[in-house]
Amino acid sequence: MEKKLKITLVKSPIGAIPKHRATVKAMGFKKLNSSVVLPDNAATRGQIQQICHLVKVEEA
Numbered sequence: 001m002e003k004k005l006k007i008t009l010v011k012s013p014i015g016a017i018p019k020h021r022a023t024v025k026a027m028g029f030k031k032l033n034s035s036v037v038l039p040d041n042a043a044t045r046g047q048i049q050q051i052c053h054l055v056k057v058e059e060a
Contacts, residue, residue: 003040006060008033013054020051
C-alpha cells in the first residue's frame with residue numbers, strides 16, 4: 001500500500017511570496033487549518049519543503 005501524508009495548513013499564505021501562495025493553492029488547500037491527504041512521493045515532498053513554514057505534516 002502506498003504511504004500517504006496528511007498535510008495541514010497552519011499559517012496563512014497571505015504574506016508569503018507568490019510562488020509559495022501558488023504552491024499552497026496547487027496542493028488543494030482552501031482555508032486555514034484545512035487538511036489534504038497526498039501520496040508520499042518526491043513531488044509532494046518538494047512542495048512540502050518549499051512551504052514547510054506554513055504547514056504541519058503527519059503520516060496518514
